[in-house]
Amino acid sequence: MAFPVTVLPELTTPVYSVVIDSGVLLKLTRHTSESFPATACGLILGLDANSVLQVAHAFPFPPSESSGASGSEDASAPRSKANVRYQADMIRLLKEVNIEANPVGYYISSYLGGFFNQALVDNLVSLQATNPNSIVLVHDVTRSSQSSVSLKAYRLSVQFLATNKASGGKFSSEAVVKNNLTYLDILEELPISIKNSHLGTALLHHLDSPTFTRKDDPTSFVSTSALAPNFDSLDLSIDPYLEKNVEFLLESVDDYYAEQGTFNYFQRQLAREQSKIQQWIQKTRSENALRERANLPTVSEEDWQKHFKLPTEPSRLDNLLISAQIDQYCKQIEEYSSVVSSKMFAIQNSLDN
């Protein structure tokens, strides 16, 4: 994967938090909310210094041109050939206007938190190979439309990368256990803060000032300022969001059981093969005894490998991903219901008065 690398992996200091420029946040949210419900994808550029990752710029990738592109194709966009070229061109041009064009990760949009898939893992593995501080910014479009912006920064945890390396991408059970990897540790979350430049702050104050807001109706007392507070979060309807969430949760549980089924199948096969091998070893042992008496060459007991092939263990990665996804849905439901139940109880109290 040829990203224009300006930083050697061994010399990077780990980052513990992410600072995003305000312009980047606005660009990101606009791109993801506009391409809803398709997954939107783009690259983020910035600088990692002083254990803080500063994201200074971002640009979207062109939507994939193949018709009938599934969501997973878009999500693997950072690695498709056309997009690598696009990215190289873009970075070259941005360098000319003094923008520090150092890729530090990519961003994706997610629908109700469903972003734990193979594409995510592949992208992050390749990105973190060049720059261990790469992150993925996940913007949840459905939640942001209701309340505050839901943006999270993740990167693959150390245990995950170690397991990946140790098992060569196959994720066998022993590699997983040895590296202490549970589904909760696949991604680690980094805290995000938004920073405005001085000029940006000046602009925000200007937008809020009375000279700028055009009151179309001079008799109205409602402020039409761009920055007037947003009270949508006090709305009471819950059904569509919660319903969708539960639907996805049940689907993931079904996927989980399907995956469990394949693993059980493998285990049964393994058991059968092993019992067959044991029988064969017993047989050769008795044959060897006979042959020794007849002074014929003995067959070694280790030769069972020539006759039997053990089934290969399926990768545990899917299992881990699905479990993490289920966990994510459950967390979302809990967070959401905490807000809604507080609102409900507040209204109930006011009704009783």
Add this chain to the structure above:
Amino acid sequence: MSNYGSFLHLSKPASMMTAQASSTPTPLNIIIHPQSLFSILDHTLRRNEGQERVIGTLLGQRSEDGTEIEIRSAFAVPHIESAAQVEIDMEYHKTMYNLYHKANPKEILVGWYATSLELNAFSALIQNFYSSVSDGTYPYPAVHLTMQVDPSSDISIKTYISTNVGVLPDKISESCLFVPVPNELRYAESERSGLELVASAKNNESRETSIISDIANLEKSIEEVISMLDRVSAYVASVQDGTSPGNAAIGKFLLSNLSLAPKIDPDELEKLFNSHLQDILLVVYLSNTIKTQMQLFNSLKRTAVIS
């Protein structure tokens, strides 16, 4: 006769085909997305030493009849300016525009921006380039946006379209009159929360803010509503005491707003609320069970492998 001063009649930006000249309408309103403004500011911060102003291209959409232009994003174009001449990297503009267009096929070239309020001959030249036939905004007029980013004074944003005011044919490319067009700031619903988050940092010393959870957001909104109610009730109390003069318009406005609370039978309402609450609690219980079971599976798996 004319107590109003002198007038100058200006034709719309002339297009070569007279038949179509009347059908290309002039923009009457320009809508700016806040994101483009931030991009422009960002570019200003990164300008080279000694550059007074920076210029770049504006991209956006035009409405069906051409009367409304929406500016959605902007990118910078390197340029060199001296007292005698100005040089813009047109190749850069073309390549960058193509790249941007691939990512956002709906956005087209609508104009250019500059970060100083002055309009001089160079502006006219650049405006000409952007309105040109080959890869300008022909036959629509190009929009020019100037933004004053001098830290000592207020940030002001002005938008113009140009029209020819040529006197001499050989100097026609250098002379044009910039006609101001009203502009307004608009954003989509989905961007509103983003903008609000960014704006919450404007009063902080460090210009930083972190992403707050839903519950904290709810608390903030409720606190704001409570403070608003406090202010209104303090005002009403003071009017009733006679300490401050009452305003009939405000009083009527308040009355009409307060009467918006719906009248429902309290028992009915209580039943609705209870069932609603029960739905939520059921779902929470379900999700908690699933989560616990996953964790249990996980630990069982690990012990099974080890043994």
